[in-house]
Amino acid sequence: MGADAGPERLAEGYRAFSEESAAEAPVYSALAAAVAGDRELLDFLTALPAGKRHPTLFLAALRFLGGVPADGAELRERVVSDAGRLRDTILARRTQTNEPARCAALLPALAMIGGPLALVEVGAAAGLCLYPDRYGYEYDGRPLGPPGPVRLRCTTSGPVPVPAQLPEVVARIGVDLDPLDVTDPDDRAWLRALVWPGPVEDERLARLDAAAAVAAQDPPVLLAGDLLDRLPDALALVPAGATPVVLHTAVLPYVGAARRAAFVERVRSLPVRWVAQEGAGMVPGTGQPFPGGWGPYLVLSLDGRPLAHTAPHGGRVDWLG
Template sequence: MTTAARYATFGVREAHGVSPAYERLALAVAQDDEVLALLEALPPAKRQPNLLFSVVRLLGGPVEEPAAFHDYVVANWPAIEPEMRTRWTQTNEPGRCAVLLPVLAALPQPLALLEVGASAGLCLYPDRYAYRYGEHLLGAGEPVLDCVATGVPLPDRRPEVVWRAGLDLNPLDVTDPADVAWLDALIWPEHTHRRARLRAAAAMVAADPPLLVRGDVVDDLPALAAQAPADATLVVFHSSVLYLVPEPRRDAFAELVRGLPGHWVANETPEVLGCDGLPEPPSEAQHNVLALDGKPLAWTRGHGQALSWFG
């Protein structure tokens, strides 16, 4: 896919109906030869719309109007480029726990959670958040994770987690204001509810930090998994991570995780997971597939806002 097509697809499939500002920017960049030429000088993995838009937000640039965005990017590219080369889209959306919860709660308890691509580890606490699936409420306190669930076997209790660890090439620290600022910049402009949710989740995690290890998804996974307590069900999970991993490494990861004891929970696009024979998604918007041990179970939205069960 060309860079222009990548931005157009992002605008039409991911941002449409979710972020008007990012939809405008993405469609404008797709036709902006000057900005596209700057992006083409970066490695392919660094040309992502989310990465560009988030870096501009982090630096205080405008992300509401395409013309102002264009002028800012062109004028400030010497500051933008190094940020894009050194950063990753590490969106750490705790709302994704709402789509993971029905699977996690149904597994043999207690759980030892190991998240691949953990960022700051906010998704390692599905037992601590409160959930609202329409009229179905689970847990208490803040933040409350809202999710529209269709055909889902909703649990009546949260999972019991006795060990939690994360693996990431660049773990983020919620006690570091600079890392929290990057997590904030990754949230789309209109999503004030997600920003409030980030603050509440970060405060909770800072009071009881998980084990976060800097490492590779393949090379360093076995050693970390071996630290999980033997009397708990090991669950290796990830959300919107594998698209950043080159395809041969994805295959190596899948083979490795299938050989570990316990279970594998994936929440990724169907293209990344290589799923065939799926039912039609609920809408034309981009959906992830929630899968347990390689078996597809449901369609999910990227920030955990919706879950449509078909498994």
């Protein structure tokens, strides 16, 4: 859905999204299909800059302004009647899904690194994945970590090295093009708007609210800017004696191919540990076919070496080897 995407190409993209989201978010699937068949809505989207036409951003902006439309007719009426405000919201915001449940997959990789740890997350959004030591976990029903409102449940297969204790984190630093402030009501509302409506919506929203409350008690240091440009500034904040860990989850698809390659090369050249949870092949060497057959997945890697396949929003880890 780039700069060359006219209405017809955009319709194809929305139809594809409709098919892909049918199981997880039937309402969004139906709304995307309605957009794909409506030339006026497609023209509204085509007039937006490249990178601002994706269904996730469009639908989140609608939800942010007035809730999830009940059907295609309501969606159309709201776009027509509130086009200016909707356009302004889309231009001002980004898709910044900040799912703390991904920490359940990240934790085994972090536990393999000697501490204390200074976490430097690129594409951090509000930084909710910078608190793996503050959340509680259940791996196959076995509890780990402190009691509290954030409880991340995860099923596993294979020899997942679940740690006996949580890592020591001494610094939480994030980089994002537009960092979100968990103490700001509008930013928290935007985070909530990014959660898809569907069978696990209530669970995800409750988890998001609880994790945001944890972060608000001890906010991370968040730097605004491009991940490649601001990485040196972020690493300069790492305290002496800490192990710097560059961390990112589901970020690289939003980075152009050239800058993505430059980022990977930069990280590999630095004296840091590198934990990534990305789509297959986003990190070179992680594109091996996955025979698991349970739908979309991310690949967890440490220093470029694939460790596990994980569910996109947490909840499952299949360890390799």
